[in-house]
Amino acid sequence: IHALGERLLQIHHAGEMLENIEKAINAHPDVLTARFVKTERRHGLCHVRDPEKSVQPFVVTREGEPIKRHEKKSSVVEMLLPVLNNTDEENALYIKMRHFKNHLNRDDLKVVQSLLAQLNIALDNLRYVKETADLVEELTRSRVREEYVEQLRNTNKQLDQKNKELRRLFRELQEKESQLIHSEKMASLGHLVAGISHELNNPISFIYANMKILNTYLDDLQKELETVDEDELRKRMEEQITELRSIIEDSARGSLAVKQIVKDLKSFSRLDQAEYKSIRPSELVDTCLKMMKTQIGDRVEVLRQIEFDEPVLCNPGQLNQVIINLMTNAVQAMQYEGTLIVRTEKSEDAWSLSVADSGPGIPAEVLPNIFDPFFTTKDVDQGTGLGLSVSHTIIEKHGGKITAENRAGGGAVFRIILPLGDKLKHG
Ligand SMILES: Nc1ncnc2c1ncn2[C@@H]1O[C@H](COP(=O)(O)OP(=O)(O)OP(=O)(O)O)[C@@H](O)[C@H]1O
Ligand SMILES: [Mg+2]
Structure with a gap:
């Protein structure tokens, strides 16, 4: 062999x-x-x-x-x-x-033939053994490959999942960050407003009080004047006193208005209060309209449509923040003149507050992104793109919904829909 x-x-x-x-x-x-x-x-x-x-x-x-x-x-x-x-x-x-x-002879040949036949069987056997061995090897290899592929697939799946999780965490982080930035913005605004209110309160009270004192002095002066003999002089002085009184009256009215503004500012500055309380929707609307007075100015006509005004349970500071964001967007969207419609309504188990404008509306390609943090179409110094994303979070925390659409007659309408009664979530 x-x-x-x-x-x-x-x-x-x-x-x-x-x-x-x-x-x-x-x-x-x-x-x-x-x-x-x-x-x-x-x-x-x-x-x-x-x-x-x-x-x-x-x-x-x-x-x-x-x-x-x-x-x-x-x-x-x-x-x-x-x-x-x-x-x-x-x-x-x-x-x-x-x-x-x-x-x-024939016998010899028979022997040879049978020898050859046996040999062939032996060689065939050899071939089968070899083939089987190859097959087994191939099988093992392919099984190993399959296992490897399976393992790879599993690893891939896990990686995919991890990626998804990472993406979700990233988005969450982004949202948290935007909320933080916004609430910081609002908080510092709140502090500023609170500070100014405090500073203004004393001098205004002082001026208001002084107006009253001035008035009593004038009363005294008038009494004394009645004793003056000269008609001409008395008449002139009485005229001046009347004039003075009207000036004082104007000033008093002015300082009262300032006092009221300071009071409003104070309620606005309580933005960070996380408390839920019962409040009428009209109160929310009015506080916000007052805050928006300068921004609205003369160019924008305001239609206030309070169809529903039963007390609702909510976090007024946060809802004010949302309404102001919506109003600011509306006013910014209307470059020149326009109409701002604020409307409250009630449906079966919810109430809604909508802010509509007569601006250009929201372009279709922009619409899917407007609630994303940092999404803005405005100039860098005009918007951070946080208003709507923060509003969305706040409304969600209230267990409600916020929607945006374009109005048939032009302009956009944003609607916040909030649950009534038990459905309210305390966020
Ligand atoms: N009333 C509206 N009409 C048209 N587009 C609007 C209106 N309100 C919002 N948008 C679009 O949605 C975008 C996002 O609004 P969002 O309030 O979140 O951010 P912003 O107003 O750009 O910036 P920020 O509110 O942080 O100052 C805006 O940039 C604008 O393109
Ligand atoms: Mg905005």
């Missing part, structure tokens, strides 16, 4: 069968030697060696049928028998035997 060359070494794997074949052949008294060899031919070569004569080859077909017969009496027959299997491997069985007959 060792002599069989590299390619036939594989036959070791085919088990003992081949060895047994060789042994069996060698055990035959006429056989000098038998072994498997490597050959380059498709046909086996069988030749008879005669010591006196030159070698006379004769060929056996694949089936072992000799083509040419040897006539010599005693000689050595060398046979190279092709191994017929389904592979391209060209192996052969080499047998060297004594041969006394002048030719190979």
Whole structure:
């Protein structure tokens, strides 16, 4: 078997069968030697060696049928028998035997044929063993690959999930940040307003009080004047006193108005109060309209339509913030003249407050983004893009909804819809 060359070494794997074949052949008294060899031919070569004569080859077909017969009496027959299997491997069985007959008879050929058949089975077995081994290897490899792919897929899925989570956290962070920035903005505005209110309160009370004192002095002066004899002088002075009284009256009215403004400012500055209380929608609307007075000015006409005004439970500071954001947007959208409509309504289990304007409306491509934090179409110094996102958060915290649409007649309308009664969430 060792002599069989590299390619036939594989036959070791085919088990003992081949060895047994060789042994069996060698055990035959006429056989000098038998072994498997490597050959380059498709046909086996069988030749008879005669010591006196030159070698006379004769060929056996694949089936072992000799083509040419040897006539010599005693000689050595060398046979190279092709191994017929389904592979391209060209192996052969080499047998060297004594041969006394002048030719190979039918029995000899039968033996050869059966030998070849057994050999073929052995080689087929070898092939199957090899194929099975390859298959097993391939299978293992593909199973490993499948497992690997599966594992990759799982890892991918996990990564995907992590990514989604990251994105969600990022958005949350952004929202929190925008709320912080906005509430900081509102808080510092609140502090400012509270500070100013406080500072203004004293001098205004002082002026208001002084007006009263001035009036009493005037009363005294008038009484004394009645004792003055000169008609002309008295008349002139009385005229001046009347004038003075009207000035004082105007000033008193002015300082009262300032007092009222300071009071409003104070209620506005309580923005950060996280408390829920009962308040009429009209109060919310009016506080905000007052705050917006300068921004609204003369160019914008205000239509105040209070269709629903029963007390509702809410966080007024926060709702004021929302309404002011909506009103500011509306007024900013109307570049020149326009109409601002503020309307409260009631539906089955909710009430709503809408702010409509007669501006250009919201462009369709912008509409899906307006509630996103930092989304703005305004110049850098005009808007941070936080108004609507913060409003959205506040309304959500109230368990409500905020919607935006364009009006049929032009302009935009924003509506906050808030639950009534038990449905209210305390955020
Ligand atoms: N009434 C409206 N008419 C037309 N577009 C509007 C109106 N209200 C809001 N928008 C659009 O929505 C965007 C986002 O509004 P949002 O109030 O969130 O931010 P902003 O007004 O730009 O800035 P900020 O309110 O922070 O000062 C605006 O930039 C604008 O494009
Ligand atoms: Mg805004």
